[in-house]
Amino acid sequence: MICVLADSRGAGYGMFVAAVITPFVLTWSLRRTARRQFAYLCVPTTLHFTADGYEVRTAQQTMSLRWSFLDRVVTGEEFWLFFKGKKQFTGFLPRRAFTPEQQAALDAVLGAK
Known part of the structure; x- marks a missing residue:
């Protein structure tokens, strides 16, 4: 003006x-x-868990994350959210991808974080 x-x-x-x-x-x-x-989020994904961490595989990429890398895990009703430091979001896992027994086992492993 x-x-x-x-x-x-x-x-x-x-x-x-x-x-x-x-x-x-x-x-x-x-x-x-x-x-x-975010197109990579809508493709078939394979998760492989070990005592050291987990691995996410798609046709385009493979990503590994060690449990020792994480500083904090937030357990919600629908997801596990992973953080490095206080606020740096690193990843997530959807709870619905697992059976109730597997969810309980993961809660036990991730609860130590």
């Missing part, structure tokens, strides 16, 4: 158009990025 009043209408109109368009472009960009980055 100041640019328009100061006789710099081109800059004023440009800033106004940018202010109107930016929320739409930003929303589209965030959705596009999220779809690309």
